[in-house]
Amino acid sequence: MSRHCVVCQKDAAAFGAFGIKPRADALCPNCGSLERHRLLLSYLRARTPLFDGQPRRMLHVAPEICLETIFASACGPGYLSADLNNTAAMERMDITDIHHADDSFDVICCSHVLEHIPDDRKAMREMCRVLRPSGFAILNVPVMPIAETFEDPAIVEPADRQRVYGHFDHARNYGRDYPDRLVESGFDVTVIRAPDLLDAAEIVRCGLANRCCGEIYIGTKRGA
Numbered sequence: 001m002s003r004h005c006v007v008c009q010k011d012a013a014a015f016g017a018f019g020i021k022p023r024a025d026a027l028c029p030n031c032g033s034l035e036r037h038r039l040l041l042s043y044l045r046a047r048t049p050l051f052d053g054q055p056r057r058m059l060h061v062a063p064e065i066c067l068e069t070i071f072a073s074a075c076g077p078g079y080l081s082a083d084l085n086n087t088a089a090m091e092r093m094d095i096t097d098i099h100h101a102d103d104s105f106d107v108i109c110c111s112h113v114l115e116h117i118p119d120d121r122k123a124m125r126e127m128c129r130v131l132r133p134s135g136f137a138i139l140n141v142p143v144m145p146i147a148e149t150f151e152d153p154a155i156v157e158p159a160d161r162q163r164v165y166g167h168f169d170h171a172r173n174y175g176r177d178y179p180d181r182l183v184e185s186g187f188d189v190t191v192i193r194a195p196d197l198l199d200a201a202e203i204v205r206c207g208l209a210n211r212c213c214g215e216i217y218i219g220t221k222r223g224a
């Protein structure tokens with residue numbers, strides 16, 4: 001079966017391999033999207049009003065190249081990309097100390113960022129603070145098949161992190177208790193998986209069958 005990329009909306013004979021231990025069926029040869037990008041865009045198109053043409057204030061943390069133009073064009077002048085280190089982003093931002101007012105954003109996209117941040121709970125509280133009560137936040141992280149999140153603040157050296165967490169720049173391995181941290185930080189949480197959006201054939205066609213496709217974690221401000 002040929003593949004379809006929902007990010008660039010083009011077909012390909014196959015998706016390429018990607019990863020430190022390369023996995024097949026991952027990388028769109030046209031736009032560079034991975035499984036997680038395609039799952040996220042499938043969700044945003046099917047279940048949210050992001051593409052209804054209305055202007056929105058959106059905070060896109062650590063902007064993925066294959067998504068930033070799509071989000072910027074959907075939101076108009078209200079789009080803001082931000083990053084701690086990447087100077088190509090529109091604003092330099094430490095998400096544990098966000099210099100924006102409470103209730104500033106309709107949409108926050110912060111995908112595969114929190115696992116890099118030593119004080120991830122502070123970042124969660126900050127994003128909850130700046131999210132509008134009517135808004136939603138995408139807070140995806142890689143979740144391992146373990147019950148409890150594992151972290152040891154004493155593990156800081158890249159080689160040690162690579163050995164313990166499987167990535168030189170990760171501060172922890174999240175487990176299935178990940179949503180609890182979001183709840184403790186002020187969010188209500190909804191979890192969406194590929195089968196919630198697409199049938200089995202579409203999951204294969206869109207290159208979402210790998211385990212590392214992951215889930216989508218959607219946070220809304222509790223009590224909103």
Ligand SMILES: [Zn+2]
Nearest residue numbers: 005008028031
């Ligand atoms: Zn693509």
